Amino acid sequence: MAEIRVMREDLLPPKEPPRRHLISIGDLGRDDVERLLGTARNFERSLERELKKLPTLRGKTVVNLFYESSTRTSSSFELAAKRLSADTMSIKSAGSSVDKGESLKDTALTLGAYDPDVIVIRHPQIGAPQLVARYTNAHIVNAGDGKHQHPTQALLDLYTISEELGRIEGLHVAIVGDVLHSRVARSNIQALALMGARVTLVGPPPLIPRGIEAMGCEVSYEIDAIKAADVVYVLRMQRERMAEGANFVPSLREYTARWGVTPERLRPGQKVMHPGPMNRGVEIDPVVADAADALIEQQVRSGLVVRMAVLYDLLTHGPAGVQAAALHEIGAA
């Protein structure tokens, strides 16, 4: 077919030095991921010191703009910014002008007037981070947009795997559960494939999107398929997204009976991960969640250093040079 580029050049910001964003794992190359994980490792060492605060981002401003409830993501971004001495400002949709019906564009313009260096955004709608990127001069970090992407989660998962297992390449990761509604799954499939891991999705057919194999993964509807994996990544069964009468599965009871991750379904030594918050007794058996092979707390700890690395990378690498192409540039969206 003829090459057709759909791009709203009229609406792009003036061609000032390109700003880098982290909107999707698809914007990263393998080198970028390795650099970010290396930076996170350095920060992890620095956190072992008595004085945990680094002066690196002094004078920079990081805005956390959260349109969805979040505990671990918003707190770890806030702490990450503070550990790097940046000023932080957190805006939640409840109690803000968003409550009064302000459009995302106007909120972005309002916040942009304060010249923040980074805006971290979580929004229930796909494409919200791109929109904010279009109307502000800040670097944008996507902290979750609808069912699309949650890139820092995937990076912290890669970091956790590589710290615990010593490598990512060649590992086999089974992602189990509600892939359809999961931005975590989408970012992880891309990230794991990028780093050379083998990915198998396991779950009930209506919760595995048609055509997802094109992302470079395999699909199985049988829970037994997790036995072959080095890492079993359990997704949250997103009850809030299971509209009544949608009939993705007949009942949570049947889901748990058929696809719940239980001790019997695992083999000794398999590592288990979960992005949280967990529904204990639904997608994951409490015994599995609390076992020594579960990496769930390590994931939370990784979240802090990986988000420090992302903020650091966005704000300290100049626009020129090889690394400029590292993170997402607006216009390529």
Add this chain to the structure above:
Amino acid sequence: MLFGKQGRDDLVIRGAHVLDTAAGVDAVLDVRVDGGTIVQLGTNLETNAHRVVDGQGLVLAPAFVDPHVHLRTPGREDEETIASGTAAAAAGGYCAILAMPNTEPVVDSAAVLGSLAETAQAEADVPVGFLAAITRNQGGAELTEMAELASAGAAAFTDDGQPVVAPGLMRRALQYGAVTRRRLALHCEEPTLSKGGQMHEGAVSAELGFEGYPSVAESLMVERDLALAAYERQPLHLLHLSARESVEALSRAQVAGVVATGEVTPHHLCLTDEAVRSLDPNVKMNPPLRAEEDRQALIAGLRDGTIGAVATDHAPHARHEKEVPFEAAPFGVTGLETAFSALYTHLVEPGLLKLETLLERMSAGPARAYGLDAPRIAVGAPANLVLLDLKASRRVSESDFRSRSANSWLLGQTVKGKVRLTIAAGRVAFEG
């Protein structure tokens, strides 16, 4: 059935490549128009002090007919009016358009229809036919007073924007609609399959995380409506086809003798779901952009005549309603002012479609689908002409639109093929 300004202009178009294959014209000729009627084709025609338009190097064709336009009036005059929409149509080379009834209020009574016809008579730069709703308030429950609406000038009937969900009601519409001698035009969408869908279901929606609107949501309803039309032996027209399976179903029905026509939009002919990766709200429409195999089936259907008409589905939206994340944006894009250039650039230039075929599918094809007189370049025919500059290119920009809305998927792109002159109903409606 058509309402708008009429003209009795006099002019001579000199030396254009006159192309109307159905009328057997394919030569460099002069065309003379007296009092709004084509009176002479030939060389070195007398001008008799008529205005002379230099057509050298340009193509003169029958002007276009758009069977699918949303004029947003009444109710959303901030997005489009009859005046702005018909000015946009004239700029796109159209000599007639058909307007959909999903306005606020819905065109479901002779009173609403009458007031629109009156406004159009005074304001419309190109004649407009108004479709009326099949069901009251497009609610899918009770038929409108179709006979009265037809007498009041309804061009056809449709619930466009909504399917007629209940098969029993669809059957009644086909049965009763026969007394109006007007076509039923159907928006085929099975709502429990398309529910929540943001884009075509496939590898791209799986990756982006959008809820899918599968092809079968359209083709299942196409199959149902064709089966009902066959059973009732009534004609019908299928709006904005997007899926390969729909084209195949239409072709099978036509072979079996069902009188069914179909239309396709420029965006479904030029783009696929890959375009949605941009997350640009201006590639969000219903039905959604589908896969490359669907696009190829639509092009093949247009080429072989299974699909007889190009329709823009021109759907203006206020700027602030599209300046939102993709998921929050309304469906629909504009098309009147870009249809020819888009299709010339993306189909004719790459050799996927002959220019003659495109011109036919943009003019006589849509007219035939609705039983309107096809624009012709023949002595005695009313002057409905478009003068095209195939060599000129332009960058599509918001400031050039005559439409009140600018939600075009072509913004920022460079396209070839420019409309230089449109004559609609004997009147010069556009010069550029």
